[in-house]
Amino acid sequence: MKFPLFVVACLLSQPICPRVASAMEPEEKDIGFVELFDGESFAGWSHSGNWEIQDGVFARVRKGGNLTYTAGLVPDDFELRFDWKVSKGCNSGVYYRPGQVEYQVLDDENSPYGENPRQAAASLFFCMAPSKRAALPHGQWNTARIICKGTVIEHWLNGERVLSFDYDDPKWVEQVKLLSIRGGDLTGRGGKLYLQDHGQDVWFRNLRMRTIPADEPLSPDPNFEPMPVPPAALKKEEARVRAMLERAKS
Numbered sequence: 404m405k406f407p408l409f410v411v412a413c414l415l416s417q418p419i420c421p422r423v424a425s426a427m428e429p430e431e432k433d434i435g436f437v438e439l440f441d442g443e444s445f446a447g448w449s450h451s452g453n454w455e456i457q458d459g460v461f462a463r464v465r466k467g468g469n470l471t472y473t474a475g476l477v478p479d480d481f482e483l484r485f486d487w488k489v490s491k492g493c494n495s496g497v498y499y500r501p502g503q504v505e506y507q508v509l510d511d512e513n514s515p516y517g518e519n520p521r522q523a524a525a526s527l528f529f530c531m532a533p534s535k536r537a538a539l540p541h542g543q544w545n546t547a548r549i550i551c552k553g554t555v556i557e558h559w560l561n562g563e564r565v566l567s568f569d570y571d572d573p574k575w576v577e578q579v580k581l582l583s584i585r586g587g588d589l590t591g592r593g594g595k596l597y598l599q600d601h602g603q604d605v606w607f608r609n610l611r612m613r614t615i616p617a618d619e620p621l622s623p624d625p626n627f628e629p630m631p632v633p634p635a636a637l638k639k640e641e642a643r644v645r646a647m648l649e650r651a652k653s
Contacts, residue, residue, distance in 0.1 A: 427611055435613040436484070439472060439596075442608075447474030453600060460608040463495075463600050470607075471597040479592045480615040483549045486608045491541045493603035496528060499549055501594035503529065503587035506549050506558055508605060510541040519640060520630035521581075525560040530582035530589075531575070532629035533558065533565035544608075552621035556589070567624035578629075584647050 427436055439447065442459035453467025461470060477483075477499050487508050489495065494516050495508040505528040511517035517524075520532035525547070537560040539545050548559035558566035570579050570589045579589060598607050615621065632640065 431611065436611045439610040439612055447472060449473050460606050463605050467600060469597045469600050471595055476593050477596050478614040480552045481612055482615055483612045485610045486544050486546050488544045488606040489541050490604040493541065493605050494601045495605040496599040498597050498599065501591035503585045504589060511536055511538050513541065519632055519636035521632060525558045525565050527556065527558065527566060529585045531566055531568060531578050534628055534630065535565055537561050537563050537565055550621060552615050555621045555623050564624065567627045569623045584644055
C-alpha cells in the first residue's frame with residue numbers, strides 16, 4: 404500500500420508534524436500548574452459543535468453555545484492563566500465561579516460594550532472596572548490571569564495587574580451589589596469554568612490552572628482604583644439595572 408508523500412513525512416519526521424508544545428514554563432509546573440487543554444482534542448471539555456481546534460487553539464467558529472471544562476470544578480483558591488484573541492467587535496468572557504462571575508473578553512475599540520469600563524476587557528463584568536485599558540487590538544493575542552484567594556480577586560491583562568480588590572471591603576459594596584442584581588455571587592464556589600460564545604468569533608489557548616495553597620498569601624492592591632464610568636454609559640447602565648429589578652419583581 405502506497406501512502407502520499409506528506410503522510411510518509413509525518414510518520415518519519417517528527418519536526419514536520421510536531422505535537423503541540425506545552426504552554427507551561429518549568430517554573431509554572433514547579434508551583435502546581437496543570438494544563439487544561441492539550442492543544443489537540445476536546446478531552447475534558449464539552450460543546451455543541453460550534454468550537455473547533457485550529458493549530459492548537461480553541462476557536463469559536465459558529466453559533467452554538469459555550470465551551471465548558473468538564474474534567475473538574477474550579478478550586479476555591481486558584482490561578483488561571485490563558486491567552487485570548489477576539490474578532491472585530493467581539494464580546495466574550497471566561498466564567499470562573501457560579502453565576503455571573505466573568506473575566507470580560509472584549510474588543511474594547513469596536514464593541515458597544517466598550518464604552519462602559521465595567522464592561523471593558525479584563526473587567527469583572529457588570530461589577531468592577533479595571534484600573535486602565537490594556538487590551539491589544541482585535542486580531543492580536545492577549546495574555547491574561549485570574550487569581551482568587553479567599554475574598555480577594557485579581558484580573559491581569561498583558562502583564563499588568565489591572566484589577567485587585569477584596570469583595571468584603573465596605574469600600575466596594577456598591578459594585579458587589581451591582582453584580583448581585585445581575586445574578587452574580589462572589590461568595591459562590593465550586594463552579595465550572597467555561598468560555599463564552601456571545602455571538603462573535605473568539606479564540607483561546609494556553610489554558611492552565613493551579614490551586615493556590617493555604618500558606619500562599621494574596622493581598623489586594625491598596626492603590627487600586629477602577630476607571631470611572633462616563634456619564635452616558637452610566638445612564639445606560641442605570642436603565643439596564645432598572646429593567647433587571649423590574650423583571651425580578653414580576
